[in-house]
Amino acid sequence: MSKPPLSVPQPSPRTPEPGPETMIACESLVRIYQTGSVEVQALQGLDLVVERGEMIAVVGASGSGKSTLLSILAGIDAPTAGRARVDRWNLLSMSRSDRVRYRRHTVGFVRQQTASNLVPYLTARQMVDLPLTAARAPAGDRRTRPGELLEVLGVGHCADRRPAQLSGGEQMRVAIAVALANRPRVLLADEPTGELDADTSAQVFQALRDVNRQFAVTVVVVTHDPEVSGQVERTVAIRDGRTSSEVLRRTATAEDGGTHVIAEEYAVMDRAGRVQIPRDYREALALTRRVRLALEADRVEIRPNGGVDA
Numbered sequence: 001m002s003k004p005p006l007s008v009p010q011p012s013p014r015t016p017e018p019g020p021e022t023m024i025a026c027e028s029l030v031r032i033y034q035t036g037s038v039e040v041q042a043l044q045g046l047d048l049v050v051e052r053g054e055m056i057a058v059v060g061a062s063g064s065g066k067s068t069l070l071s072i073l074a075g076i077d078a079p080t081a082g083r084a085r086v087d088r089w090n091l092l093s094m095s096r097s098d099r100v101r102y103r104r105h106t107v108g109f110v111r112q113q114t115a116s117n118l119v120p121y122l123t124a125r126q127m128v129d130l131p132l133t134a135a136r137a138p139a140g141d142r143r144t145r146p147g148e149l150l151e152v153l154g155v156g157h158c159a160d161r162r163p164a165q166l167s168g169g170e171q172m173r174v175a176i177a178v179a180l181a182n183r184p185r186v187l188l189a190d191e192p193t194g195e196l197d198a199d200t201s202a203q204v205f206q207a208l209r210d211v212n213r214q215f216a217v218t219v220v221v222v223t224h225d226p227e228v229s230g231q232v233e234r235t236v237a238i239r240d241g242r243t244s245s246e247v248l249r250r251t252a253t254a255e256d257g258g259t260h261v262i263a264e265e266y267a268v269m270d271r272a273g274r275v276q277i278p279r280d281y282r283e284a285l286a287l288t289r290r291v292r293l294a295l296e297a298d299r300v301e302i303r304p305n306g307g308v309d310a
């Protein structure tokens with residue numbers, strides 16, 4: 001420290017710990033892939049908390065670990081280390097049968113490639129029925145739920161069509177209906193608008209927002225599309241397998257009564273106090289391995305080694 005603090009600010013009484021309203025809590029999550037002698041650290045200590053009923057977007061460069069995170073949350077892949085809890089499930093200690101139950105009832109997953117979500121020889125109604133049958137849902141549910149869900153997703157008119165008879169946007173809406181069949185608490189979508197044009201993508205995204213509100217399902221959407229990520233209240237950015245920053249958006253009312261969205265970006269600090277400083281900040285001030293930290297009354301300053309006030 002360059003100088004002693006005048007007074008140490010008191011910690012905020014609000015705790016960042018996952019609470020009863022938390023649906024997803026990942027802490028220091030690590031996933032290492034081993035291919036022959038090569039090790040790839042896809043997740044390198046990622047932290048993420050998502051509240052019940054929240055809808056968030058996850059963004060990040062190609063290879064930053066977004067799909068790995070979603071596969072782990074979907075119960076398809078298992079973490080190497082760290083903690084990951086979704087609803088009442090601990091994702092690091094699930095048995096094989098737990099995993100089946102978890103994937104059937106707790107999470108719905110919409111994959112990146114639209115076609116991979118669908119079965120070419122089944123109609124939309126039959127595809128929504130498939131997970132209901134697998135979960136031995138009551139006959140009443142099986143009769144009514146496929147039609148109702150397709151209706152909510154705006155593809156009720158497509159109920160008797162097969163995937164080849166659907167547009168890209170319709171296929172994605174059907175895929176979302178399939179993922180929601182067993183009333184999951186969490187809906188995970190990996191680039192659901194990646195293969196769609198701008199208008200169709202906006203409609204599909206609106207459909208995700210609608211089901212988030214209507215069914216109170218927690219939604220995590222991975223996207224490259226800034227138009228999409230700009231429409232949720234919270235966007236989490238992943239860099240090199242870690243949560244690096246979050247953008248929070250809120251609607252403010254101006255004096256003339258008009259409303260506008262205010263977006264504020266925050267760096268994310270993990271439990272050990274680590275924060276990633278963006279590359280452009282580091283380069284602008286030539287911050288290298290050693291930096292100077294100073295605790296002020298209302299902030300922590302980071303300065304280049306050899307800066308003033310040494």
Ligand SMILES: Nc1ncnc2c1ncn2[C@@H]1O[C@H](COP(=O)(O)OP(=O)(O)OP(=O)(O)O)[C@@H](O)[C@H]1O
Nearest residue numbers: 033035040042060061062063064065066067068069
């Ligand atoms: N099964 C695997 N075996 C080996 N390495 C893998 C495997 N899956 C992912 N990786 C590696 O882990 C890292 C993270 O991959 P991931 O697919 O999670 O990134 P992503 O952010 O989703 O990228 P994209 O936006 O391109 O889909 C990458 O370096 C990738 O090559």
